[in-house]
Amino acid sequence: MITGGASAIAFYMAWSIGSNDVANSMATAVGAKAITFRQAVLIAGVLNFVGAVFVGSHVTETIRGNIVKPSTISDPHALLLGFIASLLAAAIWVTLSTWKEMPISTTHSVVGALVGFGLIASGTQSINWFKLGQVASSWVLSPIVGCIIAFLVFRIIVKLIFDKAKPVESAKIVGPGIIGVTAFMIVSSLLMKTPLGEKIGVTTDLTVFTTSIFVGVIVALISMFLLRNIRAKSAEDYDTVERIFRRLQIVTSCYVAFSHGANDIANAIGPVAGIIPLASGQGFSSTAPVPVWLLALGGFGIAVGCLTWGHKVMRTLGYRITTLTNTRGFSVDFGAATTVLIASKLGMPISTSHTVVGAVIGVGLARGLAAVDLGIIKKIIVSWLLTVPVAAGTSALIFLLLKLII
Amino acid sequence: MEKEVEHFRAPIKDVVRRKSPFDGLLEHMRIVKKCVSLLGEGLTKYIDGDYENFSKLAKKVSELEHDADLIKGNIRAHLPKNIFMPVDKGEFLWLLREQDAILDHAENLVEMLDMRRTKIPKELRDDFKKHVNLVVSTVEAMEKAVENVKDLLETSFIRREREQTKKFIHEVHNREWQADKAKYTITKNIYKLEKKLKPMDIYHLLKIADWIDDIADHAENVADWLRAMIAR
8 A cells, every 4th residue: 555655656756757857858859849749758758768767776776775874764664654755745845846937856855855854763863974965966066067068069069060161071970979979878878787788698897888889889870871961052051060960869869868767767766665665564675676667667657747748848948948959959968968877877866957957058158059047057056955955844744744643 | 728838847948048139139130231221222312302202211210220229128138147148248239239329320310311301412412322322331241240140159159150250341341441431522522512502501411421421330330349249
């Protein structure tokens, strides 16, 4: 019963992530008309699911057992209620802030909620302060890293494509090159220390590396082949360059969706992953693998979120951010997705939306956008400072209430 | 339904502007283009002594000036302090201001001519027409330079595009210089007719030449600010 209820809330969280955060990060591709709303929903649904199931376990483990030290809470009942309280508190805060259109992050809500219950359940000793510090610094670092990568990718596009004598011809080589890197990142994340990697016998770092390089080169060659017939009308035919990137952006938007699934899935199912063994009477184990059905449930929730509500969000956003052309959108996507994927592999729960914002600012700083509103930085910092205490307070309150009732 | 759609958290929508200030600048420039081309035709007729539709032209120019003012105000209002642009915001606003000054001077010119329809003496008609054509072509050269901002933005200000813009700017200077020379010719020829013309006519003719020339001066200022704006 408890598992069922918790899964339902987790599903709701996944739905919320799917409808908001995914739509938010896919909107660059939709706004730049690289993909249609329908394709975006489909890509987001499928690749979030794939990312969640295959790479989602790292961050889930962090949420489950590395923020609050389960060993410090001896009563498994209290621990169970704590996880439920955190999940509920995060879901409530996310719903409220979505309603109020605040740029908060589901990640920050969940982490804040966990901290809240941990503190009230057994004081400061229950929190893994070192890990929490790492996570908190990753919140600051991820938008900055996203900003830097997007800045560099856009500068590469400018220097190696626009600044060349034949921009279109250069784009046909440089574009697929970056796509090859994208493929490398995805494949290596899928194989490095994952069950999938073990299954197909790719276990050592070296084999993972060579396999990924191989796939990356193949993908780059295929995209070069697909683009071979595009010709420039003149030396200043920048529209054709954009058209090339319109095609390439389909791949980077898949990259975004995949990375997103790998990271944000944990916000929905992390606490449930802690609840399941406790509810069935087993002790808490932070080493037990996250059940695949749970990852799949989260992935499915995200997909449903995209399908039911996400398309509306994407349509609205796609209409609003049309100034992000394909080369810009490509840089943003690549910067954000790479950051999120690396964070996922490191088990760092970060905010995808904030990373996307960092990436957009990066392209802006590279003189790639006509105008970037830096006022958002303040709003995001406020949302950080607000989300953690509010989620923590709510979670603590719900925890105490549940303890009284049950 | 429409209201429900808005309930989502999406920080990206607050970073990227829905409309670029440069789109506004080009939109404003297109009004300048339309206005100056109308003005060119209207002045040629005026010089030939055809005042038939001149009041209508004055009204039209005034309307265009007002439309452009709205665009200018809109651009300024949507450039808050925390906005980051690929060019200096101050230089951008000066460029806009000088572009707008072209319209102010065009409006002033037609209003003044409409108030006192000073007849242009036959001897001066060709000089005046030549001057008007040069002024209009200066503005046209300026339009071409400003229009290149699109390519500059697209390529993030690469050297090739900056060089091209500079070439267009050079052309503006060249034409403005010729317009100046044409004005001095007019002035000289007006003084030659000193004995023949009424003092008030002379005063007004000199003024007309100045007013027409003001338009080219401001087109040159636009080009200068553009040059400053695209400098590294």
